[in-house]
Structure formats: structure tokens, C-alpha cells
Amino acid sequence: MRLFIAFEKSFALRHIGHLDLLRVTQRALRRSGLPVAYSQGFNPHMLIAFASPLPVGQSGREELVDVTFEGYVDGATCLTALKAAMPPGLPPKLARAVSDDHPKLMAMLREASYLIRADGADSLAAAVPAFLARKEIPATRVSKSGSTRVDIRPMLRELGYIEALSAFHARVSFTERETLKPDLLVRSLAEFAGAPEPDTLIERVRLFGEKQGFAAPLMDC
Amino acid sequence: MKDLLDTVAKPARYIGGELNARPFDMGAKVKIAMCFPDVYEVGMSHLGMKILYHLVNDTQGAACARVFTPWPDYADALRAAGRKLTALEGGLELSAFDAVAFTLPYEMCFTNILETLDLGGVPVRSDDRGDGDPLVIAGGVCAFNPAPLSPFIDAFSIGDGEESMLDIISAIRDSDTRSARLVALSRAPGVYVPALHDGHTIITKRVVADLDAAYFPSEFVVPYLETVHDRAVLEVARGCTRGCRFCQAGMLYRPPRERSAATLAAQGESLIRSTGYDELSLCALSAGDYSGLADLSAALTKRLSGMRVKLSLPSLRVDSAIASSMGDAFETDVRKSSLTFAPEAGTQRLRDVINKGVTEENALRAAREAMAAGVNNIKLYCMIGLPTETEEDVAGIAGMVRRMLNIADTNRRPRVSLSVAPFVPKPFTPFQWAAQDTIPAIQGKISYLKTRMPRSVTLHWHDPSLSRLEACFSRGDRRIGGVMEAAWRGGCRFDGWTEQFKPELWENAFERTGVDPAYYANRERMLDEPLPWDIIDAGVSKEFLREEYLRAVAGDVTRDCREGGCQSCGLNAGRFDGRCPRAAVHSL
Numbered sequence: 040m041r042l043f044i045a046f047e048k049s050f051a052l053r054h055i056g057h058l059d060l061l062r063v064t065q066r067a068l069r070r071s072g073l074p075v076a077y078s079q080g081f082n083p084h085m086l087i088a089f090a091s092p093l094p095v096g097q098s099g100r101e102e103l104v105d106v107t108f109e110g111y112v113d114g115a116t117c118l119t120a121l122k123a124a125m126p127p128g129l130p131p132k133l134a135r136a137v138s139d140d141h142p143k144l145m146a147m148l149r150e151a152s153y154l155i156r157a158d159g160a161d162s163l164a165a166a167v168p169a170f171l172a173r174k175e176i177p178a179t180r181v182s183k184s185g186s187t188r189v190d191i192r193p194m195l196r197e198l199g200y201i202e203a204l205s206a207f208h209a210r211v212s213f214t215e216r217e218t219l220k221p222d223l224l225v226r227s228l229a230e231f232a233g234a235p236e237p238d239t240l241i242e243r244v245r246l247f248g249e250k251q252g253f254a255a256p257l258m259d260c
Numbered sequence: 261m262k263d264l265l266d267t268v269a270k271p272a273r274y275i276g277g278e279l280n281a282r283p284f285d286m287g288a289k290v291k292i293a294m295c296f297p298d299v300y301e302v303g304m305s306h307l308g309m310k311i312l313y314h315l316v317n318d319t320q321g322a323a324c325a326r327v328f329t330p331w332p333d334y335a336d337a338l339r340a341a342g343r344k345l346t347a348l349e350g351g352l353e354l355s356a357f358d359a360v361a362f363t364l365p366y367e368m369c370f371t372n373i374l375e376t377l378d379l380g381g382v383p384v385r386s387d388d389r390g391d392g393d394p395l396v397i398a399g400g401v402c403a404f405n406p407a408p409l410s411p412f413i414d415a416f417s418i419g420d421g422e423e424s425m426l427d428i429i430s431a432i433r434d435s436d437t438r439s440a441r442l443v444a445l446s447r448a449p450g451v452y453v454p455a456l457h458d459g460h461t462i463i464t465k466r467v468v469a470d471l472d473a474a475y476f477p478s479e480f481v482v483p484y485l486e487t488v489h490d491r492a493v494l495e496v497a498r499g500c501t502r503g504c505r506f507c508q509a510g511m512l513y514r515p516p517r518e519r520s521a522a523t524l525a526a527q528g529e530s531l532i533r534s535t536g537y538d539e540l541s542l543c544a545l546s547a548g549d550y551s552g553l554a555d556l557s558a559a560l561t562k563r564l565s566g567m568r569v570k571l572s573l574p575s576l577r578v579d580s581a582i583a584s585s586m587g588d589a590f591e592t593d594v595r596k597s598s599l600t601f602a603p604e605a606g607t608q609r610l611r612d613v614i615n616k617g618v619t620e621e622n623a624l625r626a627a628r629e630a631m632a633a634g635v636n637n638i639k640l641y642c643m644i645g646l647p648t649e650t651e652e653d654v655a656g657i658a659g660m661v662r663r664m665l666n667i668a669d670t671n672r673r674p675r676v677s678l679s680v681a682p683f684v685p686k687p688f689t690p691f692q693w694a695a696q697d698t699i700p701a702i703q704g705k706i707s708y709l710k711t712r713m714p715r716s717v718t719l720h721w722h723d724p725s726l727s728r729l730e731a732c733f734s735r736g737d738r739r740i741g742g743v744m745e746a747a748w749r750g751g752c753r754f755d756g757w758t759e760q761f762k763p764e765l766w767e768n769a770f771e772r773t774g775v776d777p778a779y780y781a782n783r784e785r786m787l788d789e790p791l792p793w794d795i796i797d798a799g800v801s802k803e804f805l806r807e808e809y810l811r812a813v814a815g816d817v818t819r820d821c822r823e824g825g826c827q828s829c830g831l832n833a834g835r836f837d838g839r840c841p842r843a844a845v846h847s848l
């Protein structure tokens with residue numbers, strides 16, 4: 040059977056890379072004593088799959104992993120066992136049983152929301168309404184293979200400034216074909232406001248899938 | 261907005277909070293910073309560090325936090341920001357601890373001790389420390405010649421640390437001032453306090469007589485970062501009876517003692533359950549010699565069945581049948597399809613000189629068997645510059661490698677790599693009197709070897725200037741400490757890391773302090789010359805070592821005392837009720 044498990048990658052652990060996180064999760068699962076299923080074959084590995092690797096430097100409030108178990112494990116038991124087994128900076132939050140033929144997390148992923156703390160965020164905040172009012176927002180995406188111009192406006196679902204936190208809140212598309220990275224968003228906003236690119240601290244708040252045509256938390260999809 | 265940690269490589273080295281890391285008890289009477297003078301990934305692989313960290317934390321009234329030497333990027337960032345190095349647990353600066361304790365695993369990390377103290381706000385020289393400063397303590401293999409580090413270390417713990425650490429904690433707990441604590445420490449057995457030493461009292465190393473009764477943690481801290489040895493480890497035995505004449509650990513860890521298979525199986529199970537590791541490795545100087553291997557493997561199989569644990573041995577011994585005794589109870593590690601062994605020298609004559617009881621014949625046979633079992637890579641380790649070595653011996657290395665290439669009858673050839681390290685004479689070995697080859701001599705031998713090596717063989721060699729420095733440290737005195745400080749002030753740290761090693765700065769430090777490295781590295785000592793480490797009794801007697809040196813030069817081998825009977829190395833005299841606890845064979 041399969042369980043979707045949500046856990047937090049705390050701020051203190053933002054520097055842990057995805058492969059390290061994977062290894063820690065595998066060890067925690069082994070420690071938990073839960074009957075995790077393994078692949079067949081010469082070099083068997085645990086059947087676990089993350090919704091999306093979190094980049095080094097970002098924390099995550101609700102990261103999701105799909106774990107296959109041998110036999111029946113109910114969500115509450117799984118959560119209790121994992122809470123005791125995970126290190127303090129990676130507390131498990133929720134567990135939900137899904138059927139064996141349920142789509143994979145990665146395949147259901149549509150959007151992600153972020154909390155972005157940036158130097159001088161308050162002054163950038165003033166530019167948000169005009170930024171959002173644009174029909175097109177051309178930006179330069181830099182990758183190893185060179186830089187390309189893209190229009191990020193269609194990928195930007197929501198952008199607001201939360202004064203109490205001095206942080207931006209953004210919801211952006213997150214699919215294989217269309218992903219808007221939060222740092223590119225901030226860079227474009229700064230460029231638009233005529234400000235230098237600020238240092239940022241980024242927290243991925245939630246991943247979203249789709250239910251009846253509307254964005255819904257991936258955990259519920 | 262950004263923290264210092266956001267600006268350095270691998271910040272996970274500095275954050276702590278791993279699984280099984282202990283909360284730091286700020287109210288503890290005795291606070292100890294357990295320091296490893298190398299980077300996190302190396303220090304977190306060190307068994308002694310794991311044992312002592314948990315031991316102190318399990319002791320009433322004591323608290324222990326870990327410290328690893330920050331990599332240069334973070335060290336520079338800390339200095340630039342005017343910040344001090346803090347321990348991974350509790351966030352205290354080093355200067356706020358009662359004691360700062362270093363493990364000394366190898367000489368090339370010595371400058372990192374100064375670097376770590378300085379970054380943590382502790383004066384690097386003992387003389388400059390006052391009542392508010394922590395005691396700086398050091399133990400481990402390199403403490404057996406305390407002289408080079410004695411300007412910087414307040415107290416050395418000589419020998420096994422499990423019991424000694426408890427005495428050190430008591431000494432700190434029961435006195436309040438720095439000077440009273442030092443006096444209490446100097447009275448503890450096996451502890452050497454340079455400032456209070458009369459120059460001739462012998463300090464006898466501590467020995468844990470019964471390994472089964474010795475402290476061993478039931479859990480390890482499980483790192484986030486991948487470390488050098490990222491797995492559960494059992495120490496199956498301490499000490500080695502083989503008597504290789506260059507090997508310092510082989511002499512220092514005598515007498516040989518084993519843990520019982522029953523104890524080990526229980527320790528192994530608790531480690532696997534508490535850490536979630538999928539690999540358990542058996543560690544000892546010569547783990548293949550462990551007499552209870554079959555029992556242990558059976559007991560672990562029973563306890564860990566269904567948990568998919570790989571059992572691994574660090575080094576496959578050439579002349580033992582470990583693989584067959586392990587059976588197929590454990591999953592084999594398919595990634596590690598290589599056979600590693602260390603014949604150390606290229607001719608039988610020289611192997612007799614160094615008392616390495618391996619013949620080329622059994623090396624070739626083991627390689628052939630390993631090839632038949634699917635192993636494709638063979639890694640060989642040899643030394644050059646061993647006492648009595650001739651051109652023929654150097655050429656012999658190439659000859660042996662050639663024959664190794666041709667072991668397979670079919671057209672399948674093994675991939676062979678050879679690592680060559682210059683011989684470094686070490687205290688408390690029969691070769692402690694021998695000279696090291698000069699750098700040009702070593703370079704000449706390496707070039708000679710290169711011309712004779714088949715092209716398909718990968719040849720690695722150690723930097724000879726690094727080996728010379730190691731020789732200066734290992735047999736050094738206080739003056740070497742002065743050189744070390746000058747070099748560190750000049751910018752030397754992480755000398756064991758090729759990309760960080762700065763030979764010019766070291767040359768410079770030797771010149772400025774007026775010390776000639778050749779005096780320490782390249783000079784043969786006279787047999788009756790006083791040695792800086794004479795104040796330490798390491799168990800093996802000087803008479804035995806001298807006798808062994810003479811036998812070496814004569815080419816006489818000395819038998820393994822498990823097979824050939826007691827060779828009177830010194831451990832039998834005047835302790836353990838006159839009986840060496842050598843290789844007491846345990847069974848379940």
C-alpha cells in the first residue's frame with residue numbers, strides 16, 4: 040500500500056541537499072521499523088518518491104514523499120513511528136493512505152507557493168501592483184546551456200506582500216513544462232522596480248495539484 | 261538577511277542537530293568540547309570520537325559538545341565577521357568550556373589544533389592561558405610523543421580513553437581553579453601534564469583490560485552530509501599481534517584484546533536499530549584476525565534478519581578465508597568490487613625486514629580467487645624508502661605489479677592501481693631509530709618506479725615533502741612545536757589536504773625558527789640516544805623494539821605471538837598479573 044507523507048524541512052536545515060535528505064529519510068524509515076517495500080532485482084532500493092526536490096538553501100513547510108509499504112499501515116501509526124524516527128529538524132506532519140494506482144505526486148504537481156524574504160522587500164512591494172498589471176513580463180532565464188528570454192506573466196498566479204512578515208507571498212506554476220523559480224521572480228521584480236537584485240531567503244510553503252479544475256493542496260489530490 | 265552559513269561551502273558541516281545528537285546540558289558541572297582537528301566529514305567517521313562523545317554525555321554531571329575544524333572558507337568568514345567558533349551543540353564558544361579535548365589521529369592535522377583553538381577564542385599556548393580559560397587536553401595515537409604539541413596542550417591522555425576520560429571528568433569536577441585542576445590531572449594515571457612534569461617520571465599508558473566491559477555507545481549520531489565512513493561500526497578487537505615493524509598502531513594498541521561475539525552482536529543490533537544504517541562494518545587493525553567471526557556473523561544474522569543489513573570488513577586480509585566464514589548471510593556490496601591489500605614492499609627480502617608476513621604467492625592466490633569471484637579492481641599499497649631498501653626492492657614492486665596483471669588465465673585482466681607512500685619512521689616502533697629518505701632520494705625512486713611500471717597501471721604517490729613533515733612531527737620535540745606555530749601563523753592549516761598544503765610556507769617556517777627538518781627526518785638515531793618520548797611507557801619495551809630493529813636489519817622475521825608464542829614485547833611484564841591478555845578466544 041502507499042502513503043503520502045508530509046513533513047517540514049525546517050529553516051535550520053535549509054542547507055541540506057536533496058540527496059542528503061533522501062538518505063536521511065531512508066534511514067528514518069528503517070529506524071521506524073515500518074515495513075517499507077523494496078524494489079526487486081539485483082540492487083533493491085526503498086520504494087519512496089519525493090514530489091519535488093527542494094533546492095539547497097530553501098526550507099519547506101510541507102514537503103511530500105510517497106512511500107510504498109508491504110502490507111497495511113494506517114496513517115496515524117505511520118506518523119507516530121516517523122515522528123520518533125526523524126531528526127528534530129524534519130518533523131513529519133501528515134500521512135494519508137492512497138490506493139496503489141493513485142497517480143504519482145510528481146505527475147499531479149501543478150503549482151507551488153512560496154514565502155520570500157528579501158532585503159529591502161518593503162520598497163520593492165510598492166512595485167507589485169504595476170508589475171502584476173503588465174500583460175507580459177519578459178525575464179531572462181539563465182541555465183548551464185545559456186540564457187533564454189521567457190514571459191513569466193502566465194506562470195505567475197499570485198504575488199502579494201505580507202507586511203507583518205516583511206515577505207512576499209507567491210504562487211507560481213510548477214510543472215515540467217512551466218516552472219517559475221522564485222529567485223527569477225524576485226530578480227524580475229527588482230529589475231522592474233529599478234532596484235538591485237536583493238538577497239533572499241526562500242521557504243516553499245505548499246505544493247499544489249488540481250481538483251475539479253482548481254488548484255488544491257497536493258497532499259489532498 | 262543572509263547568515264555566514266549561507267556564504268560557505270557545505271554549511272551542513274556546521275549546523276549540528278543530526279539524529280541522535282545529544283541536547284547540551286548547560287547546567288552540567290563539567291562541560292567538555294570534543295574536538296576533531298579535521299573537517300566534519302572526516303571527524304564524524306572517527307570511532308574514538310563517537311565513543312567519547314557519548315561516554316561523556318552519559319556521565320552524570322558532564323556534558324559534551326562536538327567541534328570540527330572549520331574549512332578555510334568558514335574560518336576566514338568567522339574571522340572577517342569578528343565571530344568565534346562555537347560547538348555544534350549548545351552554541352558555546354570554545355573559551356566557555358571547562359575543557360577542550362582533541363583527538364590526535366594523525367600528525368598532518370596538528371596545525372588545525374592551533375587553528376581551532378584560535379577560532380574558538382582560546383589562547384593557543386598553554387603559557388598564555390589563565391584561570392578563565394579552558395584546559396586543553398589531547399589524546400589518541402599522536403599523544404604518545406607529546407613533545408611537539410606540549411607548548412599548546414595542558415594535559416595529554418595516553419592510551420585507551422574510556423576509563424581515562426572518567427578520571428579527567430572527576431579531576432575537573434572536584435577542583436575549581438585551573439592550577440588545582442592541572443594538579444589533579446597530573447595525579448591521574450596515564451595523564452601527562454607538561455607544565456607539572458619533572459622530566460623523568462614515566463607516564464604509563466592506560467589499557468582497558470576487558471573490552472566487553474568497556475563503554476560502547478548504543479547509538480551513533482547520524483550525519484546529514486555523507487561522511488567518509490557513513491555506517492555503523494563495531495570494534496571487534498583492539499591491538500594486533502602481527503608485529504609489522506613500521507606500524508605504530510600495531511605496537512601502540514597492544515595487548516591484543518577481542519570483544520565477545522555475544523557483546524558485539526548486541527551492540528550491532530542496537531546501533532542498527534538506533535541509526536537506521538544499512539551497513540555494519542567490523543573494525544580492528546586486522547579485523548580478519550578476529551577469532552569469533554563465524555559466531556558473530558551467525559548471531560548478527562539472527563538479530564538483524566529481514567533488516568537488509570550489509571556486513572563489511574574494512575580490509576580483506578590476504579591470507580585468511582574471511583569470505584567463506586561469512587557465508588551468504590548478508591547482502592554483499594556489489595559496488596565495492598575491488599580487492600585492497602598492502603604487501604608494503606616489493607621483494608620477499610624486504611618484506612622479511614619489515615616483518616610483513618605476506619608472501620607474493622599468497623597475494624597472487626588471493627587476487628586470483630577474488631577475480632574468480634567477480635572482482636576486477638586490485639589496489640596495492642607499498643612503501644618506498646624502508647630501511648635497507650635497494651634498487652632491486654624498488655624494481656621488485658614493478659615486478660610484483662606485472663605478475664598481478666597476469667594472474668588471470670583468460671584474456672580478462674584486472675585493473676591494478678598502486679599507491680606508493682614514503683616510509684615515515686614512528687615512535688614506539690622498531691624503526692623509530694631509522695632515517696627517512698631525503699626528498700630527492702624519494703623523488704628518484706618514484707621516477708625509477710614510473711619508468712618500470714606497465715602503462716595500464718594507475719600509480720599514485722604521496723607528496724614526499726608532506727611525508728618529510730610527517731616524519732618531523734612524529735619524532736619531533738618542543739622545537740618542532742615552535743616551527744608548527746610559525747607555520748600556522750604564516751597561514752598553514754589542513755596540511756593533510758593536498759590542495760591546502762603549502763610546502764613553501766613550511767620551508768619558510770623552518771628557516772625562520774632555525775630548525776633543520778633533516779635533523780628530525782633524515783637522521784638515523786643512535787640506539788642509546790635519549791628520545792623525546794622516553795617519558796612515556798607505551799607497553800612495548802625499548803629492549804624489545806631495539807631487538808626487533810636489529811633482527812630487521814639482519815632480515816630475521818619474528819612470528820605472530822598468537823601462533824609462535826609470546827615474544828615478550830613488554831606487555832607481559834609487570835601488569836595484568838604478569839599475563840598478557842592476548843587474543844583470549846571468546847565464544848558465545
Ligand code: SF4
Pocket residue numbers: 501514515516821822825826827828829830831832833840841842
Ligand atoms: S606480551 Fe607476548 S603475547 Fe602479549 S602482545 Fe606482546 S608478544 Fe604478544
